Amino acid sequence: MCVMLLIFFCLYRDTKNKFMADKKIVPSNIKWQKVDDWILDKIKDEPSFYHTSMPSLSNTENSDKLDYQVFIEEASRNMIRFKKPEHLIRMIVKTIDEHVKTSHTAMLIYSKRKNSFLLVDSKGVEGNKIPTGFIKLKTDNPLVRFFNERINYVISPSGSLDYSRLLEMSKKEMYDENKYLHMTLLEMVPQVIKQMELLKANICIPIYYKKSVLGVLILGRKVSGQEFNRQEISLFTTLANDVAMALSNAQLIQDLHEKIMEVHTLYEREHNMFIHTAISLAATIDARDPYTHGHTERVTQYALSIADELEELPEAKQYQNFKETLHISALLHDVGKIGVPDSILNKPASLTKEEYEKVKEHPITGATILYPIKQLSGVAAEVRAHHERYDGVGYPDGLKGEAIPFIARIISVADTYDAITSDRPYRQRKMAEVAVQIIKDNSGTQFDPIIVSAFLLAYRKKIRAHHRIH
Numbered sequence: 049m050c051v052m053l054l055i056f057f058c059l060y061r062d063t064k065n066k067f068m069a070d071k072k073i074v075p076s077n078i079k080w081q082k083v084d085d086w087i088l089d090k091i092k093d094e095p096s097f098y099h100t101s102m103p104s105l106s107n108t109e110n111s112d113k114l115d116y117q118v119f120i121e122e123a124s125r126n127m128i129r130f131k132k133p134e135h136l137i138r139m140i141v142k143t144i145d146e147h148v149k150t151s152h153t154a155m156l157i158y159s160k161r162k163n164s165f166l167l168v169d170s171k172g173v174e175g176n177k178i179p180t181g182f183i184k185l186k187t188d189n190p191l192v193r194f195f196n197e198r199i200n201y202v203i204s205p206s207g208s209l210d211y212s213r214l215l216e217m218s219k220k221e222m223y224d225e226n227k228y229l230h231m232t233l234l235e236m237v238p239q240v241i242k243q244m245e246l247l248k249a250n251i252c253i254p255i256y257y258k259k260s261v262l263g264v265l266i267l268g269r270k271v272s273g274q275e276f277n278r279q280e281i282s283l284f285t286t287l288a289n290d291v292a293m294a295l296s297n298a299q300l301i302q303d304l305h306e307k308i309m310e311v312h313t314l315y316e317r318e319h320n321m322f323i324h325t326a327i328s329l330a331a332t333i334d335a336r337d338p339y340t341h342g343h344t345e346r347v348t349q350y351a352l353s354i355a356d357e358l359e360e361l362p363e364a365k366q367y368q369n370f371k372e373t374l375h376i377s378a379l380l381h382d383v384g385k386i387g388v389p390d391s392i393l394n395k396p397a398s399l400t401k402e403e404y405e406k407v408k409e410h411p412i413t414g415a416t417i418l419y420p421i422k423q424l425s426g427v428a429a430e431v432r433a434h435h436e437r438y439d440g441v442g443y444p445d446g447l448k449g450e451a452i453p454f455i456a457r458i459i460s461v462a463d464t465y466d467a468i469t470s471d472r473p474y475r476q477r478k479m480a481e482v483a484v485q486i487i488k489d490n491s492g493t494q495f496d497p498i499i500v501s502a503f504l505l506a507y508r509k510k511i512r513a514h515h516r517i518h
């Protein structure tokens with residue numbers, strides 16, 4: 049019995065292959081799948097089926113299995129390797145074309161921008177003639193609807209569509225035999241068949257990610273005339289899943305990139321607005337005192353030059369955005385002078401003790417103005433401390449050493465350098481070299497020695513030249 053079945057199987061296989069090789073078309077009038085299933089069911093329990101008594105079949109199966117295993121492993125490796133999913137798609141289409149040898153292999157991928165499925169790659173004798181992007185399926189296309197509504201799973205557990213099986217289903221007798229089939233399915237099958245004919249597809253494999261159809265893998269007929277077997281369909285489904293994963297990963301990366309760009313643009317816009325607001329405020333303060341005109345702008349430039357030498361220090365890295373905080377703090381360091389009367393600010397003589405006490409209020413006034421403003425509250429502490437001294441005898445809080453905010457210590461040096469090198473109503477400016485010497489002499493007492501060192505470097509690189517120009 050077993051031997052007879054095996055002989056029958058071999059004859060059947062050869063006849064089927066010969067028929068398909070001769071016709072080289074999609075078989076429509078022979079229910080090969082049903083015959084296949086029947087024979088396989090009859091002989092599956094026979095121990096000799098995979099035995100060496102049928103070396104050709106056994107070897108073919110083993111070697112196929114081995115190749116497919118390598119194929120899948122290679123595809124998985126490539127999925128990780130390729131950053132762009134299009135490259136993975138091209139590799140898969142090319143590999144199927146070369147190994148399986150089909151009339152054409154192609155892939156349609158959903159384009160969000162065009163709300164359609166576009167042909168992204170096509171290979172094979174017939175596939176090479178189809179230009180990329182030439183085929184476009186709208187989302188209401190019957191084939192796409194079939195996959196979207198999961199009707200394909202009613203026909204095939206793997207979700208793949210086989211042209212010959214659909215053709216069989218479309219026949220009247222099949223309708224009669226399958227009364228349980230939903231009307232939507234029965235109405236759509238002929239439309240899907242038409243779509244597959246237009247695509248010259250023998251097999252269509254959907255590419256799903258979660259609930260969405262991302263694409264469709266299309267396979268023409270095999271050049272050998274044989275049908276695709278279950279192992280091959282399973283392999284193609286695995287590859288389709290790899291493509292889905294690569295596409296969804298690429299989409300996630302793209303979405304993340306767009307979000308970052310969006311935040312960056314908003315941040316840039318907001319940042320520019322802050323800087324302009326701070327510049328306007330600083331200009332208003334400067335305008336009140338003709339003697340100190342341009343003071344804020346120069347202090348800001350000096351402070352930024354000093355900061356260039358310090359940005360690698362841990363103290364600088366404690367700030368979320370060191371340079372920006374310093375920039376805004378420097379622009380607004382004297383904003384509290386808004387509370388100092390003009391009579392004191394523009395007095396062409398030395399200040400009395402009371403007047404000086406009034407001027408000394410400006411760091412607190414400045415911090416009081418800035419602190420309630422959400423976007424500027426971060427610079428309030430810097431503004432409040434810009435007249436503190438490293439030895440602890442400054443004002444308004446008598447902070448000492450590291451207790452003084454780092455940016456405030458920088459502004460203190462920049463502010464002093466500009467004050468010495470600028471005219472005042474009650475005294476003339478001093479030479480830059482004199483100012484540098486005064487700052488050096490006060491390193492460790494009035495100023496943080498690290499900031500003084502950075503100032504000396506910045507002075508040689510930028511400040512000296514800036515000073516000469518102005």
Ligand SMILES: [Fe+2]
Nearest residue numbers: 381382434435
């Ligand atoms: Fe000040």
